[in-house]
Amino acid sequence: MCAQGSTVHYHLTNPQVAEFLRVARTVLGGVISGQVELLNGLLTQPQGPARD
Numbered sequence: 001m002c003a004q005g006s007t008v009h010y011h012l013t014n015p016q017v018a019e020f021l022r023v024a025r026t027v028l029g030g031v032i033s034g035q036v037e038l039l040n041g042l043l044t045q046p047q048g049p050a051r052d
Contacts, residue, residue, distance in 0.1 A: 012018055
């Protein structure tokens, strides 16, 4: 770990960790995109009658 001002730099001991983080970012980005599409679809559907 190396600190410069308020910035901290970490050095990975295994390059597979960087690959894992890249894959995780891609997967989570896809999940979030899917959730946004689902939410947008729900928001554009007409509302049914109100329940009491």
